[in-house]
Amino acid sequence: MAVAGREGKPGTRWPRAFRRGPGGGRRRGWLLTGLGVVTAGLLALHRFVPNAPGRLGSLLESFLFWLGPFTVLLLLCATVRRARAALLVLLLPAAAWTLSFGPLLLPAPPPGARELTVLQHNVADDNADPEGTARALADSGADLIALQELVDPALAVYRQALAPRYPYHSVQGTVGLWSRHPLTGARALDIRPRDITEPWRRALRAEVRTPYGEVAAYVVHLPSVRLGPGGLGSARRDESAALLGGILAAEASAQVVLAGDLNGTVDDRGLAPLTSRLAAPERGLALSYPAALPLARIDQVLARGAHVPAVRTLPATGSDHLPVLVRVSLHGPTRP
Template sequence: MAVAGRTGKPRARWLRRRPGGEPRPGRLLAALGVATAALLALHRHVPNTPGRLGSLLETFLFWLGPLTALLLLGAAVRRARTALVVLLLPAVVWAAVFGPRLLPAGPPGPRELTVVQHNVADDNADPAATARALADSGADLIALQELVDPPLAVYRRELAPRYPYHSVRGTVGLWSRHPLGAARALDIGPRDITEPWQRALRAEVRTPYGEVAAYVVHLPSVRLGVAGLASARRDESAARLGRILATERSARVLLAGDLNGTVDDRGLAPLTSRLDAPERGLALSYPAALPAARIDQVLARGARVPAIRALPATGSDHLPVLARVALDADA
């Protein structure tokens, strides 16, 4: 049913204002703004069952910012003044959570390493070009996942001239400009996997600024379906790795890997509670064609990660990320 506006033209019932009130779309936008602010501020209280809804929200938490911008645009178009004011709340909360990550990083310090993290994809059609692109980054360390034969031989050949030290365990590997020592595989496999599963290593990197315990890992994949986020295996592996990190005696620890989760995801809390995330940069890395989340991570302890950024696409379905790692002088 329609009613006449001031111009005499019909106006839809749902656009009518109550006396002194917002049009119904404005009230809806205001309600969505309150809900968005609550999800941003209280996401840790969203239950993870059923379907690991909390982890699912935290995976895409960043995108509540662009959603808020769209709601603000809608409120402006509708001239919904109350909605505009209410929508400032999620905008402020989002800025408080993600704003610092968008600020520019300071200049490199005197005791920094650069680290490239990349899941190269086991079906990469051009591993040689991928290896050359990674080497051209000039990083001190390159951490790779999904290394399989025969492409593994290509990575070894292409990276050797600039990275004389490397260690591969199973499908993960570390290439370094600096000497490596005491490399070993780590068992972080979920209990229900019975076939060979070797996707984590630890190596000592003898840098000019002291020794660093470097971990390269590939946590199990997650799947999104009608039942929600299937992340039980990933969470189990993260917990096993967290227990290993709890016993790590090195003052400086660096972890690079495809963690199949963002640093906001509570499923990675066994790692993010023990290691610091990058301070600046989004570096959305997956999927490469339209990056929606950074699931490729560089974390540290006894060191800072001042900045992280995505590198151009290779033949993988992930984008490489490059992080600066500042080593504390007194560690």
């Protein structure tokens, strides 16, 4: 039997969630409006969110990108509920997210004449298929390959598979660099947090003699972070980043490329000692971790004396990280 609708005409009764009782639609509209204001504030003013307790600021910045999809969900809810004021307010976080992340989604520019391609990959020390991973790396066509979590016996597999196409390489501790161009002066760097007493070598520096001049190449693996009841456990990572930032401040080379598993996004203030000195990719989202359902790009390639036009991920290997392939456009003079 027909039931009187909202306008008093025969029709189907609206579900309770969509009916406007006295003030009900207004209350739902205010809730969406409030969420929109908070989301816009977090996107635009995330640097003012305190990092204590629990490094909440870093935690927010690690997943800042996902406030965009959250805003889309709020817009859909406001549309369904016909909350006009909320729709207008939600344009604020939509605009803030677009300004921050929109450029990453634009098409990458065509390759330039002075570019290097850098492949960054944490191969995972428990990788069950180092042979397949090594083949994928060798087939990538990159000029430089930076790897972390290199352990025996898999290290011998990577050395053998990469040698034909990458005749120059250096491994320091558990990080390594393979290159098509000559390497000189390779050495380990000390970025070990103070409370780690066991052997710990997870950073190296080498000079790469490219056709576009000398490049100081860094390969690093910053300490892991943990999310627990006390918040984001990133103290060790932040300490290592500060030590590395000091090394970069003293770096004399005009052209610098840093590749590594930084265990953080470029928005995370804990990596500010690096991101304040080096340029991040301009195009490409390239979420790299975890490989099964990527939520963030914690595998980074940053540069100085250069810009980074584009980054993209490659297909999954036997690692829990996805490889990222990055184009680096150098500014320095061409080598004779």
